[in-house]
Amino acid sequence: MTPRIEEPLADAASWADWFRGQIPTLPLLRQSKRKIDEEATHATEINLHQLAEVVIGDPILTLRTLVQLQQSKKGETRELTSITSALMMLGIQPFLHQIHALPTVESALADQPVALKWLLSRVARARKAAHYAHDWAVLRRDINAEEVTVAALLYEINEILLWLFAPKLMFLMLSLRKRFPDHPIEVLQRKVFNTTDLELRDAAIARFNLPTILKELMNPQNAENPRTRTVLLATRLARHLGRKGWQHPKLEADIEAIEQLVHLNRELLLRRLDAPYEVWPRFGVPVPPTSESKDHPTKGNETQ
Structure with missing residues (x-):
């Protein structure tokens, strides 16, 4: 069961320490888990760049991956923000194995x-x-x-x-x-x-x-x-x-x-x-010809 904080912690450092303690079991989005599981079924042919795209589409998983990378570096002083490089250094198989055991955000907040x-x-x-x-x-x-x-x-x-x-x-x-x-x-x-x-x-x-x-x-x-x-x-x-x-x-x-x-x-x-x-027109640009605008979809508001 996902731990919950019901009362505010003392300060920013206390919050950061608590979040840091959750990194090993930090959940990922259900969509991310599904895509990674699909990749894992073809582990011998896995595309590193496609896997990196899945990770970088999930802020929580991106955070987890970068923190894991920092933990795994032994004597390495170079700072890396590249998810592709992080996956290479962590190893594809260990990464896939860890992901398989993680809960999803959707289940954590069911x-x-x-x-x-x-x-x-x-x-x-x-x-x-x-x-x-x-x-x-x-x-x-x-x-x-x-x-x-x-x-x-x-x-x-x-x-x-x-x-x-x-x-x-x-x-x-x-x-x-x-x-x-x-x-x-x-x-x-x-x-x-x-x-x-x-x-x-x-x-x-x-x-x-x-x-x-x-x-x-x-x-x-x-x-x-x-x-x-x-x-x-x-x-x-x-x-x-x-x-x-x-x-x-x-x-x-x-x-x-x-x-x-x-x-x-x-x-x-x-x-x-x-x-x-x-x-x-609101931004000082005239509307294109009618024939062109017919094919342009109107965008609605997003989730608040």
């Missing part, structure tokens, strides 16, 4: 269907942010786009782990945010968890012994760095689209900031983001 819904929405948001970050890193000719991708994927990991292990406290946080919408979120976070998201992220990265580059790429105070800004803007866009779709009032500022980051024509950027044609 008694908390609403919490599961929230967790899965955060996973979806993290995936979307990672997709954006990777795309923009490639546009910027980043020498290591995977670092940026992993940083964007793990930016939401605190909230994902809290929904998994402390749903009661997360529901309290939601209630307070509705009651006090004008309160700074850091104030509410400290009231509920005795720490803030930023403090917990820094503490977790240190306790998990993750590559320091991830801390740099997820640090809002390092936003002048284009690589960090890529992660932050990707996360911000994914959050805004997740809340109100293409009707979110802050999207104009998002698009302008992304345009400045990737130096891409606004029409091409909107196409790349798969923005529905009907919102283009």
